[in-house]
Amino acid sequence: MSAIARETLMSLEHYARERPRFRRQVMAHKRRRALRIGEHVTLMFEDELTIRYQVQEMLRIERVFEEQGIRDELGAYNPLIPDGSNFKATMLIEFPEEQERRRRLSQLIGIEDAVWMRVAGHGAVHAIADEDLDRQNGAKTSAVHFLRFELDGAMKRSLLDGAALSAGIDHPAYEASVDPVRPDLRDALLCDLGLR
Numbered sequence: 001m002s003a004i005a006r007e008t009l010m011s012l013e014h015y016a017r018e019r020p021r022f023r024r025q026v027m028a029h030k031r032r033r034a035l036r037i038g039e040h041v042t043l044m045f046e047d048e049l050t051i052r053y054q055v056q057e058m059l060r061i062e063r064v065f066e067e068q069g070i071r072d073e074l075g076a077y078n079p080l081i082p083d084g085s086n087f088k089a090t091m092l093i094e095f096p097e098e099q100e101r102r103r104r105l106s107q108l109i110g111i112e113d114a115v116w117m118r119v120a121g122h123g124a125v126h127a128i129a130d131e132d133l134d135r136q137n138g139a140k141t142s143a144v145h146f147l148r149f150e151l152d153g154a155m156k157r158s159l160l161d162g163a164a165l166s167a168g169i170d171h172p173a174y175e176a177s178v179d180p181v182r183p184d185l186r187d188a189l190l191c192d193l194g195l196r
Contacts, residue, residue, distance in 0.1 A: 003078040004052055012065055015056050026053040032184050035089075037169055038176025040104070043089040043115070043147070045185070046080050047192055054080075079131075080146060082192040085156075089127075091115065091145040105140040107173040112145040114171035119155040120163040120180075151193065159186075160195050 010018060026049060033045040044050070055077050064070055082088045091112060095101035112129035119125075127147035151159075159165065165186050168177030180186070190196045 002048070003081060004048065004055060004074055006067075006070060006074060009052075009059070009070065009074075010056060012060060012063070015060055019056075019060070022053065022056070026050065033188050035167060035178060035181060035185055037115075037167060037178055038174065040094050041111075041115075041169060041174070041176070042092045042094060043167065044092065045087055045089045045189060045192070046082070047188070048081050051077050051081050084192075084194045085150060087117065087149040087151070087189055087192055089147045089149075091127075091129075091147050093141070093143045093145075101143065102140070104173075105143060108171065109138075109141045111141055111169065111171045111174055112147065114174075115147060115167070115169050117149045117165065117167045119151070119158050119165055121158055122155050122163075125149045125151060125155070156193055156195060159190060159193065165189065 115127040116124040164180035166179035
């Protein structure tokens with residue numbers, strides 16, 4: 001996957017016209033790229049389209065039209081696009097009730113480091129989390145984390161040959177797994193590796 005180039009972004013005016021159609025397209029795309037692990041964690045696997053949408057939305061919300069501001073947004077978001085050797089995901093920890101959310105986030109410190117993916121026949125690949133900034137403190141973790149899963153060449157070859165892909169979380173306060181991931185998500189992730 002390549003980074004989003006400045007000249008491929010829509011102007012604020014153009015985006016205002018295209019936003020309803022583009023948003024429908026991206027929401028359908030995101031549904032195929034979401035993986036629920038247990039009752040309270042969702043991994044949203046990012047790609048060029050999901051990040052392009054995020055950049056366009058941030059420019060719209062913040063009314064950014066100056067060149068440096070646009071380049072700053074691209075600098076912040078382009079690293080979230082997979083580069084052919086990894087999967088990148090936004091992890092959402094979801095508890096609708098605020099009091100329960102606060103209590104559970106205090107129990108889930110370190111959960112971002114307990115997330116893994118596994119190609120059948122290979123060891124688990126644990127997430128590299130929050131490379132941009134630390135998203136927890138001594139009292140609680142964040143409800144949102146950014147994860148990267150690095151795969152080696154042998155894992156990629158196994159996936160190309162049809163190996164199953166699974167994912168899970170092994171944390172003392174939250175254990176869940178999905179084995180295997182849905183075929184449509186697996187296919188999307190193969191695209192992230194340049195295998196489709």
